[in-house]
Amino acid sequence: MTRPPRTARPHKGNEGKHRDKTEHGPAVPRTQVTYVFAVCRDVDPATVRDLPGIDDTEPVRALPLGTLTAVVQSVPAADFTDDAWQSCLSDQRELERYARAHHDVVSAAAAGSPTVPLPLATLYHGDERARQALAEQADRFHAALRRTARHAEWGVKVYAPAEPPVDPDPVAPSPVTQPDGTRPTPGAGLAYLERKRGMHQRRERRHDDALRTAEAVDAEVSRLATAFRRLRPHGAPQTGERDVQVLNATYLVADHRAAELVQLTRTLQERTGTRIELSGPWVPYSFVGEV
Numbered sequence: 001m002t003r004p005p006r007t008a009r010p011h012k013g014n015e016g017k018h019r020d021k022t023e024h025g026p027a028v029p030r031t032q033v034t035y036v037f038a039v040c041r042d043v044d045p046a047t048v049r050d051l052p053g054i055d056d057t058e059p060v061r062a063l064p065l066g067t068l069t070a071v072v073q074s075v076p077a078a079d080f081t082d083d084a085w086q087s088c089l090s091d092q093r094e095l096e097r098y099a100r101a102h103h104d105v106v107s108a109a110a111a112g113s114p115t116v117p118l119p120l121a122t123l124y125h126g127d128e129r130a131r132q133a134l135a136e137q138a139d140r141f142h143a144a145l146r147r148t149a150r151h152a153e154w155g156v157k158v159y160a161p162a163e164p165p166v167d168p169d170p171v172a173p174s175p176v177t178q179p180d181g182t183r184p185t186p187g188a189g190l191a192y193l194e195r196k197r198g199m200h201q202r203r204e205r206r207h208d209d210a211l212r213t214a215e216a217v218d219a220e221v222s223r224l225a226t227a228f229r230r231l232r233p234h235g236a237p238q239t240g241e242r243d244v245q246v247l248n249a250t251y252l253v254a255d256h257r258a259a260e261l262v263q264l265t266r267t268l269q270e271r272t273g274t275r276i277e278l279s280g281p282w283v284p285y286s287f288v289g290e291v
Contacts (some may be wrong), residue, residue, distance in 0.1 A: 036070050049061065053073040066138065072127070148284040153281065157249075231250060
């Protein structure tokens with residue numbers, strides 16, 4: 001399985017454009033700029049050469065950085081001016097296109113070489129400027145490559161069952177005498193409040209049970225992982241689910257333990273009776289640090 005690009009957060013929140021550090025103010029619409037997808041160790045240029053990348057009029061290529069290699073493409077500078085990029089960010093379909101193209105190149109590079117993916121729209125004013133700026137970060141790239149080599153990123157989500165449908169709230173008894181001349185049964189108001197309180201307590205217990213299950217799942221998966229990150233659970237509008245997401249976490253797992261992870265999540269789901277969603281393996285976007 002490969003990780004689908006996320007148009008809202010193509011690279012864990014790095015959806016903004018990373019500009020050349022020498023640039024000040026709006027982007028100058030030069031003919032071309034150098035778009036950097038990733039930095040790799042020992043990447044085979046043939047693995048990315050035939051990909052369309054961001055702009056299929058220019059090939060995706062390898063740019064040597066001493067002991068490392070950047071995967072780059074020359075792209076029209078006019079497509080990445082401030083105005084052009086802001087327009088792209090507001091166009092979900094266009095942003096999806098960029099994110100998917102970026103992801104495809106990163107995934108192809110990572111399939112054959114340890115890879116540090118760079119954020120969407122990392123740009124430099126030409127190959128020489130890209131080579132200079134990236135070479136200055138060589139130590140950080142090497143550290144990230146050592147940390148993630150022969151590892152993949154996996155996501156685990158745990159869901160609490162949606163609240164079961166309930167009858168409409170019982171109508172509180174009126175203190176007014178009924179048409180037949182009778183008055184409400186003594187204690188009817190207290191019984192109404194007790195029913196309401198009981199419904200609330202049951203909801204709280206179900207939610208607390210789900211949170212305890214999520215913590216137990218996270219603890220067991222974390223013991224298997226090299227590193228992990230807890231993310232903010234997605235709400236129903238984001239997931240499109242009625243069930244409530246109570247754990248959204250990502251784990252860096254050694255390749256030789258992938259089958260163990262799959263079996264563990266199945267066992268945890270059977271043991272807890274809770275829906276657990278496992279996704280991956282992905283390029284380890286979440287564990288390369290800020291580069």
